[in-house]
Amino acid sequence: xxxxxxxxxxxxxQIAERLRLDIIxxxxxxxxxxxxxxxxxxxxxxxxxxxxxxxELSKEGLIVNRANRGSTVNNVPSTxxxxxxxxxRLAIETFAIRxxxxxxxxxxxxDLTAAFKDLSERLEAGDFAEVxxxxxxxxxxxxxxxxxxxxxxxxxxxxxxxxMNYKRISTPKQAIAExxxxxxxxxxxxxxxxxxxxxxNIR
Numbered sequence: 001x002x003x004x005x006x007x008x009x010x011x012x013x014q015i016a017e018r019l020r021l022d023i024i025x026x027x028x029x030x031x032x033x034x035x036x037x038x039x040x041x042x043x044x045x046x047x048x049x050x051x052x053x054x055x056e057l058s059k060e061g062l063i064v065n066r067a068n069r070g071s072t073v074n075n076v077p078s079t080x081x082x083x084x085x086x087x088x089r090l091a092i093e094t095f096a097i098r099x100x101x102x103x104x105x106x107x108x109x110x111d112l113t114a115a116f117k118d119l120s121e122r123l124e125a126g127d128f129a130e131v132x133x134x135x136x137x138x139x140x141x142x143x144x145x146x147x148x149x150x151x152x153x154x155x156x157x158x159x160x161x162x163x164m165n166y167k168r169i170s171t172p173k174q175a176i177a178e179x180x181x182x183x184x185x186x187x188x189x190x191x192x193x194x195x196x197x198x199x200x201n202i203r
Contacts, residue, residue, distance in 0.1 A: 025129035096146035123172035
């Protein structure tokens, strides 16, 4: 029974992750209506399982559920809201960098190096949806190392909402260099340099 439960959770998370990518890449457009029936057919699962996924995504700010009106993709944040989200994200990740460097958890550098390698490969391949996923994963390593799931749960809705249809002009070479500066500064335990590199990257 536990095995079945684990499989159900895994399938739900796979569907949720696919929909996150669709939303933040713009494949599912802002304000687009989505239905349990259509998603159940797409993924070959029950409407109940889709309902659970949509509830999860609504908590992350990607989906809006309205009584008697169904579910729609949330709108792109306004300029003012985007600016606020950048400040909030910077505050959380600055805190995370300082905490992580102070604590120096064993897996931090290995996990961050692996995430950087994956991000670099995605950038060079030019797949926007996968780049977005890999970029979030890189920063998530730092946040997780600093505060575990509690801090990630505070940070993730802000990041996902920020990234909706987000296309900051940045060449793959520039993006790789920005993340390498963050990684190198953390490797050297230089919090000031790491925060400066972070501020150059998140804008």
